[in-house]
Amino acid sequence: MPFLIFAFAFLILPTLNIIIGSFQDATGAFTLENISQLSQPIVLSAYLTSIELSLVTAVAGGLFGFLIAYAIVLGGLPRWLQSAVITFSGVASNFAGVPLAFAFISTLGRLGLVSVLLKSVFGIDIYQAGFSLYNFLGLSLTYIYFQIPLMILIITPALEGLRSEWREAAENLGATPLVYWQRVALPILLPNLLATMVLLFGNAFGAYATAYALTGGTINLVTILIGNQITGDVLNNPGLGNSLSLGMIVIMALSIGGYTLLGQRTSRWIK
Amino acid sequence: MLKKRASGSAWSWLWFALGAAYFIIPLYATVDFSLRAKRGELSLLAYANVLKDPRFGETFLFSAEMSLLTIVTGIILIVPTAYWIHIRLPKLRPVMEFITLLPFVVPAVVLVFGLIRIYSHPPFMLVSSPALLVAAYLVLALPYLYRSVDTGLRSIDIRSLTEAAQSLGATWPTIIIRVILPNLRASILSGAFVTFAIVMGEFTMASLLVWPAFGPYMDLLSSSKIYEPSALAVISFALTWGTTAAIQLLSRRIPGQAPMAGLK
Amino acid sequence: MAFLELNDVRKVFALQTAVDNFNLHVEQGEFISFLGPSGCGKTTTLRMIAGFEHPTTGQIRLGNNDVTARPPNQRNMGMVFQSYALFPHMSVADNIAFGLTIARTPARETKKRVGEMLALIKLEALADRYPYQISGGQQQRVALARAIVIRPQVLLLDEPLSALDAKIRDSLRVEIRAIQRQLGITTIYVTHDQEEAFSLSDRIVVMNAGRIEQVGTPFEIYNFPRTAFAASFVGTLNVFPATVVDAAAGRIMVDNIALTTEAITTAGVGQQINVALRPEMISLNESERHDGDNQLTCVVENITFRGSIVRVQVRLGNQSLLVDEFNRPDLNVPQTGHQIVLSFPRNACLVLG
Numbered sequence: 001m002p003f004l005i006f007a008f009a010f011l012i013l014p015t016l017n018i019i020i021g022s023f024q025d026a027t028g029a030f031t032l033e034n035i036s037q038l039s040q041p042i043v044l045s046a047y048l049t050s051i052e053l054s055l056v057t058a059v060a061g062g063l064f065g066f067l068i069a070y071a072i073v074l075g076g077l078p079r080w081l082q083s084a085v086i087t088f089s090g091v092a093s094n095f096a097g098v099p100l101a102f103a104f105i106s107t108l109g110r111l112g113l114v115s116v117l118l119k120s121v122f123g124i125d126i127y128q129a130g131f132s133l134y135n136f137l138g139l140s141l142t143y144i145y146f147q148i149p150l151m152i153l154i155i156t157p158a159l160e161g162l163r164s165e166w167r168e169a170a171e172n173l174g175a176t177p178l179v180y181w182q183r184v185a186l187p188i189l190l191p192n193l194l195a196t197m198v199l200l201f202g203n204a205f206g207a208y209a210t211a212y213a214l215t216g217g218t219i220n221l222v223t224i225l226i227g228n229q230i231t232g233d234v235l236n237n238p239g240l241g242n243s244l245s246l247g248m249i250v251i252m253a254l255s256i257g258g259y260t261l262l263g264q265r266t267s268r269w270i271k
Numbered sequence: 272m273l274k275k276r277a278s279g280s281a282w283s284w285l286w287f288a289l290g291a292a293y294f295i296i297p298l299y300a301t302v303d304f305s306l307r308a309k310r311g312e313l314s315l316l317a318y319a320n321v322l323k324d325p326r327f328g329e330t331f332l333f334s335a336e337m338s339l340l341t342i343v344t345g346i347i348l349i350v351p352t353a354y355w356i357h358i359r360l361p362k363l364r365p366v367m368e369f370i371t372l373l374p375f376v377v378p379a380v381v382l383v384f385g386l387i388r389i390y391s392h393p394p395f396m397l398v399s400s401p402a403l404l405v406a407a408y409l410v411l412a413l414p415y416l417y418r419s420v421d422t423g424l425r426s427i428d429i430r431s432l433t434e435a436a437q438s439l440g441a442t443w444p445t446i447i448i449r450v451i452l453p454n455l456r457a458s459i460l461s462g463a464f465v466t467f468a469i470v471m472g473e474f475t476m477a478s479l480l481v482w483p484a485f486g487p488y489m490d491l492l493s494s495s496k497i498y499e500p501s502a503l504a505v506i507s508f509a510l511t512w513g514t515t516a517a518i519q520l521l522s523r524r525i526p527g528q529a530p531m532a533g534l535k
Numbered sequence: 536m537a538f539l540e541l542n543d544v545r546k547v548f549a550l551q552t553a554v555d556n557f558n559l560h561v562e563q564g565e566f567i568s569f570l571g572p573s574g575c576g577k578t579t580t581l582r583m584i585a586g587f588e589h590p591t592t593g594q595i596r597l598g599n600n601d602v603t604a605r606p607p608n609q610r611n612m613g614m615v616f617q618s619y620a621l622f623p624h625m626s627v628a629d630n631i632a633f634g635l636t637i638a639r640t641p642a643r644e645t646k647k648r649v650g651e652m653l654a655l656i657k658l659e660a661l662a663d664r665y666p667y668q669i670s671g672g673q674q675q676r677v678a679l680a681r682a683i684v685i686r687p688q689v690l691l692l693d694e695p696l697s698a699l700d701a702k703i704r705d706s707l708r709v710e711i712r713a714i715q716r717q718l719g720i721t722t723i724y725v726t727h728d729q730e731e732a733f734s735l736s737d738r739i740v741v742m743n744a745g746r747i748e749q750v751g752t753p754f755e756i757y758n759f760p761r762t763a764f765a766a767s768f769v770g771t772l773n774v775f776p777a778t779v780v781d782a783a784a785g786r787i788m789v790d791n792i793a794l795t796t797e798a799i800t801t802a803g804v805g806q807q808i809n810v811a812l813r814p815e816m817i818s819l820n821e822s823e824r825h826d827g828d829n830q831l832t833c834v835v836e837n838i839t840f841r842g843s844i845v846r847v848q849v850r851l852g853n854q855s856l857l858v859d860e861f862n863r864p865d866l867n868v869p870q871t872g873h874q875i876v877l878s879f880p881r882n883a884c885l886v887l888g
């Protein structure tokens with residue numbers, strides 16, 4: 001079947017090549033040298049930053065996205081608003097990379113609308129105060145822009161799946177709204193919530209274009225390091241490129257696997 | 272209880288308003304910025320400059336061409352496969368699920384890295400051929416395209432259609448072209464639009480494989496110009512909006528199309 | 536002073552009045568059914584009793600207190616939903632224990648009462664299963680246990696059996712009634728299945744379009760329906776319009792045929808009334824005829840065998856009448872197209888308002 005050949009050639013083969021290449025030296029002999037190179041300070045710090053960035057944006061974007069999803073599904077907002085938000089989220093979750101970077105430069109860059117406004121109206125110079133769009137904080141704010149809509153898209157069906165009879169049954173048995181949330185709604189949502197955050201983690205972890213476009217490749221992330229390996233900017237060492245990639249694949253596989261497993265849990269509850 | 276409802280919806284409005292502000296301000300700022308190319312007044316100068324730049328047309332066309340190639344290749348590869356799996360080989364389902372999940376596990380940068388490692392030396396010298404770019408794009412679009420076709424196939428009784436066509440003496444190519452494709456039009460189109468949106472905005476693959484595509488052009492412009500990139504961002508955003516609107520219209524009756532991770 | 540009272544309760548939604556002029560007094564330990572067609576306001580009334588909806592006007596009293604404004608979590612009423620509504624992330628035992636846990640009942644006591652409940656619903660063996668691991672009938676038994684373990688003052692059930700198949704429905708019905716008798720819980724049971732209402736209830740509330748048509752024991756409802764709706768909703772009924780000729784003597788005219796009923800008190804001479812006749816009260820058999828019975832000559836239109844009864848459809852002037860006869864081997868089955876003589880006693884005619 002041509003499709004399988006295609007998938008093998010352009011998807012499975014490169015992956016296998018990376019995995020095997022991680023354990024081979026230039027002559028093809030087995031070695032753990034590439035893996036041990038991951039302990040270089042620059043590599044370690046890249047992994048650390050990537051993980052931190054993904055964690056922070058997954059949790060922050062996830063919580064904020066959850067609150068918005070809650071507001072539009074259960075918060076008593078008009079019905080049309082819900083579909084508007086969902087449609088917008090569909091667009092915004094794909095609004096990443098170069099254009100997103102420009103949007104944030106226009107907003108929070110040195111000449112950005114908000115930066116200028118804060119300075120001229122409130123006299124606050126955020127750049128003097130140590131803020132920069134081109135470091136961790138700025139990148140986090142930018143990533144959250146595509147994290148929130150993804151959260152909304154995935155968690156909305158779960159919130160809609162919270163049946164009103166559960167709340168009524170709980171209240172009927174004496175539960176206050178708070179107790180209902182503690183004992184019924186949150187425990188039911190929790191696996192889904194965690195699953196989605198794990199997915200958001202992977203989503204940020206694999207991101208390259210946004211970070212590159214915003215920082216010009218100066219921030220030390222794993223994806224940027226791999227990109228530099230390809231363009232040959234720094235430490236051109238194919239063995240390291242392989243092991244860096246392998247590390248990413250492992251972390252991504254763990255997060256996608258976690259997402260799938262956690263998701264199965266709730267789908268078993270809610271047939 | 273009524274009181275509780277009212278205060279509950281006040282909180283909802285607050286969260287919604289915060290979210291709306293967070294999402295709308297950058298868009299507004301981009302539009303605003305793109306109109307400020309002339310000192311002291313609002314103008315469309317930045318847009319005019321962008322449209323005048325021959326590289327804009329060239330890269331835009333290049334990306335459009337690539338997305339068309341990706342879509343056509345994708346349909347040729349995926350539709351018969353998905354159909355065949357539905358009719359004859361449901362056992363291969365999990366394999367397909369795995370393959371369509373892989374692009375999420377292997378981020379674009381990593382995939383490019385692997386592709387370059389394999390196809391930059393004999394026997395397969397492909398790095399300088401657009402075929403490799405199309406293949407890479409197709410891998411990115413694979414999950415969306417496959418899922419779209421798969422849900423489309425699920426929503427029609429494909430087996431009865433096939434058997435009815437067979438009993439009337441149709442051959443396999445006839446069945447696929449005359450019977451299956453027309454019934455899948457909406458889901459294929461919707462998959463095609465997603466692919467189009469992905470390819471038009473794609474930066475990682477094109478830039479690392481060194482192709483003059485639209486994504487790298489946007490980035491290139493940012494190093495030399497101030498206002499024009501914002502104009503480009505607005506254009507690109509409008510493009511995404513347009514395709515998404517088209518998808519929404521098409522997929523209103525095809526569920527299960529939530530976009531997923533991996534394109535950033 | 537009744538245990539549970541609904542006084543002049545009315546509920547208006549944006550688009551329509553769902554419940555109107557609803558007055559009902561329920562005694563302690565009574566089993567009451569709300570019976571009526573879809574959309575007549577049964578669920579809405581039940582939800583007002585539970586506190587999930589607020590009456591637009593009117594009052595609900597429980598044990599001599601006005602509870603109209605009391606939130607549902609302070610009403611101490613157990614509710615069983617049509618869709619079970621078990622908490623999916625809790626085991627059977629935890630589901631049953633939920634109300635007790637919230638009330639901070641000591642662990643020992645909770646365990647003991649949950650154990651008793653499990654014994655009562657005969658599901659001890661499934662205590663650690665999750666709702667998705669047990670059948671619908673079992674889920675509904677758990678839901679029942681969860682509602683009664685808190686010793687509610689009133690048990691509310693909204694079509695609890697309608698999602699189950701016929702066999703389980705019948706056995707669970709018996710079980711619900713047995714448990715209710717054993718514990719003596721005041722119970723309100725919503726259903727649109729008349730058989731269910733008849734076999735379970737002390738009293739039935741027949742509802743239509745948001746109003747009470749009639750309240751009475753199953754016997755009263757079946758034998759003495761007071762409105763055309765109540766009469767036609769329970770059992771099969773022949774209803775036809777008639778003109779009163781002599782109210783005191785019960786003489787009426789139906790399509791130029793003179794009939795006699797019991798004395799008519801609700802209408803005067805010359806007025807139009809509706810007369811109802813149960814098919815099983817009409818006889819085809821000469822030997823069952825008594826002096827003073829009404830007699831009609833009709834043409835047989837259709838005959839249907841329905842197991843224990845034979846249903847004969849006859850034409851009388853412009854009307855079509857149904858007649859049910861017990862199916863006995865010696866039954867003289869009439870033939871389609873033939874003329875026959877029917878008879879029925881005068882007290883078989885129900886005069887509807």
Ligand SMILES: Nc1ncnc2c1ncn2[C@@H]1O[C@H](COP(=O)(O)OP(=O)(O)OP(=O)(O)O)[C@@H](O)[C@H]1O
Nearest residue numbers: 548549550553572573574575576577578579580727
């Ligand atoms: N929340 C609501 N908002 C508006 N109208 C409602 C609401 N709940 C019920 N209604 C309307 O009130 C009427 C009574 O509804 P209710 O659910 O009480 O009927 P029911 O007797 O329980 O019917 P069924 O046997 O189908 O369950 C219906 O016409 C329904 O459409």
Ligand SMILES: [Mg+2]
Nearest residue numbers: 577578579693
């Ligand atoms: Mg109802």
